[in-house]
Amino acid sequence: MVYIQNDENELATIIYHSDRLYGKDTMHVHADKHHVSLIKNITAYNKSFACDICHKLFDHHSHLIRHRKTCSDKMRLVYPGGFYTSGDSVFDELKHVGIVIPEHLRYSKFFVTFDFESVLSPTPRGQEPHDLTYTNRHILASFAICSNVPGHTGALCEIEREQSTLVVEHLHAIRETAIRENLVNFEWVFDHLEQV
Numbered sequence: 001m002v003y004i005q006n007d008e009n010e011l012a013t014i015i016y017h018s019d020r021l022y023g024k025d026t027m028h029v030h031a032d033k034h035h036v037s038l039i040k041n042i043t044a045y046n047k048s049f050a051c052d053i054c055h056k057l058f059d060h061h062s063h064l065i066r067h068r069k070t071c072s073d074k075m076r077l078v079y080p081g082g083f084y085t086s087g088d089s090v091f092d093e094l095k096h097v098g099i100v101i102p103e104h105l106r107y108s109k110f111f112v113t114f115d116f117e118s119v120l121s122p123t124p125r126g127q128e129p130h131d132l133t134y135t136n137r138h139i140l141a142s143f144a145i146c147s148n149v150p151g152h153t154g155a156l157c158e159i160e161r162e163q164s165t166l167v168v169e170h171l172h173a174i175r176e177t178a179i180r181e182n183l184v185n186f187e188w189v190f191d192h193l194e195q196v
Ligand SMILES: [Zn+2]
Pocket: 051, 052, 053, 054, 055, 056, 067, 068, 071, 072
């Protein structure tokens, strides 16, 4: 085990702890900035010892060793919001009120693919922080979108410099259609929910 001492030499803290236990054969080593030295008598080494994990203080080395066997990172971590547990999915919640969604309806069959091309454009100099230099920036040059959503199955290609919001608008429109198409399959669910 390797220890360091504070500036006043009043407190020793473990900085390295072997995963294996050697009992009385454990070697204790003192480390300072430039060298290490063997501690022959650990009880005389310091009157105060600190746990490197939870920083708890002990006035006997043997108490620290006993504590160190059970102290772990797990004990130090506090989760104010509790541990993560996966909550019920919307399908689980529907099941609680007697609505079972068939497996084939749990996944949307619709998808969109899209691709961008961009060009590099030199940036004006002199506005960056002193240790950072931006030489060019990517500017949207063209994009292509295609999907299997009814009404949007033809490939849409546009050459529109710097019109990146157009891409989002097109994707939004396709999404709206996909939602409408999907809702047709779930009308019975909404009807059922109104009666619950
Ligand atoms: Zn501890």
